[in-house]
C-alpha cells in the first residue's frame with residue numbers, strides 16, 4: 001500500500017502510540033482487501049456501542065484504548081446504547097440490571113474520553129450538527145449499515161461499511177482504506193430493479209422492497225432501484241433493509257443519489273405490485289399486536305407526523321405504540337408539540353436505544369409486535385420475538 005510521509009510518521013509512533021496502533025489496523029485491513037492507499041476522512045460514526053451487543057470484551061477494548069490515550073481526530077458520533085440514559089426504565093417489559101447499567105456507563109465514559117460525541121443514535125444523518133461538519137463528496141468512516149447506505153445513497157458522502165471498532169480506529173487515525181464505495185468506479189450500479197406501481201411506497205413496503213432487492217441482487221456493487229418512495233420514512237426503511245438483508249453499502253436511487261449512474265447494466269429486473277404484496281402478506285404480524293413499534297432506524301419527524309395523522313383519524317389505540325428516536329430529534333419534536341400530541345394517544349418514546357440493542361428481547365418473547373421496519377422484523381424475529389410487518393396506517397387500525 002502506498003503511504004504518505006505523514007502516514008509513515010504516524011506508523012512510526014511519532015504522533016503517539018494509540019494513533020500508530022489504530023493506523024496499523026486500518027493499513028492491515030486495507031492491504032487484506034487490496035486497497036492501494038488510504039484516504040482522509042472528515043467524520044466517523046461508531047456502531048456497536050451497546051453493552052448488550054459488545055459485552056465485557058468490548059468494554060475492556062474501549063477502556064484500554066482510552067487508557068492508552070487514544071483521541072479521535074475527526075468529529076465522531078456513536079450508535080444507540082442498551083437503555084435510555086435519562087430514563088432506563090422506559091423500555092416496555094424490560095428490566096435494566098446493575099451489570100448492564102455499569103457496563104454501559106463504562107463504555108460511554110471510555111468513548112467520551114476519546115472525544116466521541118454521545119449522540120446515541122443510528123440516524124446520525126438527521127442531526128443538524130452533521131450537516132455542518134460533513135459535505136457532499138467527502139469521505140467518512142461509518143459503521144452502522146443503515147447509516148452507511150443513507151450516506152452513500154442520499155447524502156453523497158462516501159463510506160465503507162466499517163465494523164464498529166474499525167470506524168473508531170479510523171476516527172483515531174483520521175483515515176480509512178481507499179476501497180469499495182470510496183472508489184468512483186465501484187459506485188456505478190451494475191443491475192437495475194424497476195418497480196412499476198401507481199402509488200408511492202409507504203415505509204413498511206419500502207423495507208420489504210429493500211429485502212427483495214437485497215435477496216435478488218448478486219453483486220456487492222450497488223443496484224439501481226427505480227421506485228417511488230413516499231417520503232423520508234420510506235427512504236430510510238428501504239436503505240436500512242438493503243443494509244440488513246445483504247452486504248450492500250448503497251443503492252443508486254434516481255432523483256435522490258447525487259451521481260451519474262451510467263446506463264450499462266448486467267441485468268434489468270422488473271418487480272411487480274404482486275411481488276411486493278406476496279412478501280407483505282408473508283411477513284404480516286402473527287396475531288393481534290400488543291406493541292406497535294416504530295423507529296428502527298431511529299424515527300424521523302416525518303414518521304412522527306405520519307403517525308399522528310393516522311391516530312387522529314382513527315382515535316386512541318388500545319395497545320401501546322413505542323417509538324425509538326434520537327435524543328436530538330426528540331427534543332426538537334418536543335418543542336414542536338409533536339411529543340405531547342402523540343403521548344395523548346398512548347405513544348411511548350424511548351431515546352438513546354431501541355428494542356433490538358436493549359435487553360427487551362430477553363423479556364418480550366411472548367409479546368406480539370407489529371412494526372413498519374424490515375430491519376426490526378429481521379433482528380427481533382431472530383431473537384425469538386413474535387413480530388410482523390405492517391404500514392403505520394394499518395398498525396394503528398390493528399391497535400384499536
Ligand code: F3S
Nearest residue numbers: 122296297298354356
Ligand atoms: Fe437503530 Fe436499533 Fe434499528 S440501533 S437501526 S433502531 S436495530
